Amino acid sequence: MELLLHVSAQVCLTLGLGYYFMSAMQWYSYRLKRLCFHYHRYDWHFYFLAVPLAGYYLLSEWFVLLWSIGYLVFLFVWNRKLDKKLVFTPRIKRFFLFLLLATLFQDTLCIGVWHGCEKFGVVIPLLTAHLIAIAYEKILFEGFKRSARQKLMHNPSLKVVAITASYGKTSIKNFLAHILSSSYRVYKTPRSVNTLGGIIKDINDNLPEEACDVYIVEAGARLKGDIDEIARFVNPHIAVVGSIGAQHIEYFKTLENIRNTKMELLHSSRLEKAFVHESANAKEGGVVSVFGSEITHIDATLNGLAFTLPIEGKEERFYCKLLGAFNAVNLSAAIYVARTLGIDTEAIRFAVSTLRSVEHRLERIEAGGKIIIDDSFNGNLEGMLGSYDLIATYQGRKVIITPGIVESNEHDNRLLAEKIDAVFDLVIITGKTNVTILNKSIQKAQKVILSDKSKLQDVLAEFTHKGDIILFSNDAPNFM
Numbered sequence: 001m002e003l004l005l006h007v008s009a010q011v012c013l014t015l016g017l018g019y020y021f022m023s024a025m026q027w028y029s030y031r032l033k034r035l036c037f038h039y040h041r042y043d044w045h046f047y048f049l050a051v052p053l054a055g056y057y058l059l060s061e062w063f064v065l066l067w068s069i070g071y072l073v074f075l076f077v078w079n080r081k082l083d084k085k086l087v088f089t090p091r092i093k094r095f096f097l098f099l100l101l102a103t104l105f106q107d108t109l110c111i112g113v114w115h116g117c118e119k120f121g122v123v124i125p126l127l128t129a130h131l132i133a134i135a136y137e138k139i140l141f142e143g144f145k146r147s148a149r150q151k152l153m154h155n156p157s158l159k160v161v162a163i164t165a166s167y168g169k170t171s172i173k174n175f176l177a178h179i180l181s182s183s184y185r186v187y188k189t190p191r192s193v194n195t196l197g198g199i200i201k202d203i204n205d206n207l208p209e210e211a212c213d214v215y216i217v218e219a220g221a222r223l224k225g226d227i228d229e230i231a232r233f234v235n236p237h238i239a240v241v242g243s244i245g246a247q248h249i250e251y252f253k254t255l256e257n258i259r260n261t262k263m264e265l266l267h268s269s270r271l272e273k274a275f276v277h278e279s280a281n282a283k284e285g286g287v288v289s290v291f292g293s294e295i296t297h298i299d300a301t302l303n304g305l306a307f308t309l310p311i312e313g314k315e316e317r318f319y320c321k322l323l324g325a326f327n328a329v330n331l332s333a334a335i336y337v338a339r340t341l342g343i344d345t346e347a348i349r350f351a352v353s354t355l356r357s358v359e360h361r362l363e364r365i366e367a368g369g370k371i372i373i374d375d376s377f378n379g380n381l382e383g384m385l386g387s388y389d390l391i392a393t394y395q396g397r398k399v400i401i402t403p404g405i406v407e408s409n410e411h412d413n414r415l416l417a418e419k420i421d422a423v424f425d426l427v428i429i430t431g432k433t434n435v436t437i438l439n440k441s442i443q444k445a446q447k448v449i450l451s452d453k454s455k456l457q458d459v460l461a462e463f464t465h466k467g468d469i470i471l472f473s474n475d476a477p478n479f480m
Helices: 002-027 032-037 042-058 061-080 090-112 123-153 169-180 196-206 226-234 255-266 327-340 345-353 381-392 410-423 435-441 453-463
Strands: 159-164 186-188 214-218 238-241 273-277 288-291 296-301 304-311 314-320 363-367 370-375 398-402 426-430 446-450 469-473
Touching: 002 032, 002 042, 002 061, 002 090, 002 123, 042 061, 090 123, 123 196, 123 226, 159 169, 159 226, 159 255, 169 186, 169 214, 169 327, 169 345, 196 226, 214 226, 226 255, 238 255, 238 327, 255 273, 273 327, 288 327, 296 327, 296 381, 304 327, 314 327, 314 345, 327 345, 370 381, 381 398, 381 410, 381 469, 398 410, 410 435, 426 435, 426 453, 435 446, 446 453
Parallel strands: 159 214, 159 238, 186 214, 238 273, 273 288, 370 469, 398 426, 398 469, 426 446
Antiparallel strands: 296 304, 304 314, 363 370
């Protein structure tokens, strides 16, 4: 009876710990190092790893099962409040299969062969399942990689354009795809797919075999070498390195490391042209063209954006309904690539004029007499400050909902807070990462600290009125 109780408790606790572990792993791209050294909620490690294990080892046999069931209930309540829940991908399902088999195998040993091994509890099954999963996923990954490379090589006429930046790369990708689509059959990586694994899966699953002229790839990085892997794999003909800033500084430590990592995009054996933003400190020459400072006469309002760009010695004026002066930089990169691929300037001008806001990037919505600007996917200092300049032109009451800048430094968040204080009348602070910095630095504006984002609608109903402009500035899942 005691053995049955212990095995039941062990299975419950092991699966529960596995659920928490894989939720965190999925949030951090399955990088155990990030989970150990760059986690945003170490208190959750204490509540969902340390405390359950301590109870398992310290409590008597009769209480261990109750303890394990209580932990599962606690985990269930926690999971319900998450805005980014565990997605049961094939990889996650395989891990739980390995975990269950490892647990049952250990229990069989405990009963029939190795008496007393139950003292190792859930540690050995978790470790075993993780190591088996790493080996198995590595084998699968290499197979998927070979298939994707063969698919890319199958279409030798396919032009590959790769884009990276600290911020703005998804916008550049979407703008370029829109401009090119009038003349070429274009495929771009979906949403924010920008890791080597995501790119490989997307190529295998979605890249058209023949009916594609231009393939646009977005490349992201958390560590030195990440973009080098992508560049050497897709071998772009054209590379775009957009604006460089302190995004993800906690991983790279210095801005110079970020610049060097982004410039890895040029590590292509068939590179024909590279457009590099001035913030990368690259030298003009050869296949490299530096852009950014040549953009002039930028006019950004709540109705749209206009700017002037020199193209082949002639000053060209472009207009679109996009919001935010910073989009002039993103658009200029897309325009230069389009010209390189032979698109006529007038055709580019027309395509730019028909652009619409990317979802959640300075997207204007009017509801209930209020103007809502959804910029929740904009999480960098330059872009956020630019959106505040835009909101400052509004004559009515100004409201902002923000967690500040996530995965950046305190200096940038203080600069952000100073600008917020100068522009907004009401500040709703979400998330936990920057709440102390923002609360301390914002002095004049009315503040509401929102620890539970599920109550945001109630807060907006109470504190906002008709005629307000409400800016959703960045967003962060509640594990940050």
